Amino acid sequence: MRGGSTVRLGELVEALGGELIGPADLPLQGLASLASAQIQHIGFVTGARHAEAMRASHAGALIVPPELAEEAAQQAALIVSPNPYLYYARLSQWWVARLRAPAAGVHAQAVVHPSAVLGEGVEVGALAFVGAGAVLGAGARIAPHAVIEAGARIGPGTHIGAHVVIGADCELGARCIVHGGTVIGADGFGFAPEQGRWIKIEQLGRVRIGDDVEIGANCTIDRGALDDTVVEEGVKLDNLIHIAHNVHVGAHTAMAGCAAVAGSTRIGRHCTIGGDAKIVGHLTLADHVHISACTVVTRSIQKPGTYTGIFPMDDNASWEKNAASLRQLYKLRERVRALEQQQKKN
Incomplete structure (x- = not known):
């Protein structure tokens, strides 16, 4: 109400x-x-x-x-x-x-670099930071404590919530909404092994987000390693979602809370990803693919449709028995195959 x-x-x-x-x-x-x-x-x-x-x-x-x-x-x-x-x-x-209250301009306690470009009717809240060369389109609203790093571009009418971080050189389109605590343009998870140690791979790409995208609270969208991470127009992300580096999310796709997409996966247009679903890296999902909640996607999906992979809930004792039976399926399959071969010989 x-x-x-x-x-x-x-x-x-x-x-x-x-x-x-x-x-x-x-x-x-x-x-x-x-x-x-x-x-x-x-x-x-x-x-x-x-x-x-x-x-x-x-x-x-x-x-x-x-x-x-x-x-x-x-x-x-x-x-x-x-x-x-x-x-x-x-x-x-x-x-x-x-x-909605009218735009209040730049708060006296905000920090805006002299080289930043602010369009007409921009609002920058208390203790927000706008870095060198950043561009804020007309009517953009930057809430208190938000950080817009150097070279970032915020489209007209876009609202950046409190404590949001928009990384250097990242781009958001027009009329986007980014809710509090989200980080766009953090480094992707890239490390090279060397004699038992991990050597950081600098992430040189950006994040590019289209028009009319809404991103929930406490999400993370990583910048690309070389090419950009891309979220096309009209995408809707719930809270607590992770999009890894070099992922490409097609237009008007929606993801529910706690979903996660590993690196370099391409998700088509008009897809839905259920809550707590996981998609492993380097896969492709066609347009109009719908993933049920808690499903783990481990292979590419080339045909539209609804896909589900959830082990049903049960009381713990029954679940343990069913899980134990599930682990024996491969041995059972081999026994059945051996019996079939023997029957053919007879």
Whole structure:
């Protein structure tokens, strides 16, 4: 639930479209779930499976699909949309934009190098740092304690959260959101062995991020060893995700929390990677590949589809027995093969 100044229901329709059923001057103070909404709130219903929750809701207004409009009109004012969930997404953006304070310029306690280039309407928060030759596009917002290193480029309208680090020479496109604690452009994991010791390989590439990318809190995207690590436009990353050096993530792919992608892997466009999934290095995933949560991907995937590799949960005693049986599968396979060969001879 997020409130703010009161708006009229008709203002929402004027801004976002949809069919209005009910009083256009109905006052609203925020968005809320069906369970918590009160008369001053607007909620949304995606389909018939939420009809019971809709009937129990006290929301003053609802966003509903056409098939529920007649019933819902008996209890609340309506905005009718063929896709209520998408309408809710647009409304949430519209609402937050209204609440956002105007850009405050460069805070007196920020450090901005004289050679940095700041576009119109840029905001740099307290104790943030902007290095030599960095470029901040018009309307970019740099939160307190963020670090924009030398030569980095931040696109117009991009928001860099508190304590974020954007490494030297890395690039972010327009309208990106990077949540607090994320590091973009850390060194990739590169070391050469020498007589039992590890010798660091300097990471000479960058990170290049396209437009409209959102990156959650405490993520790490490593710079490339020689070529760049690339995240294409429209990619959405949840919290606590690691993208290793020289990975290429295709446009509009989404990854859930704690996913990790090892170095030099290429992920296609419009893929989804479930929470805590792992993808080993130097693989290729085709477009429209969907990896289930907790799956470990150990080979390239050339065909679109959904892929799962999870050992089912069980009580511990049963799991140990099943795991012990699983370890014997190879021996069992060899015994079956030997019996087949013997049967052929007979």
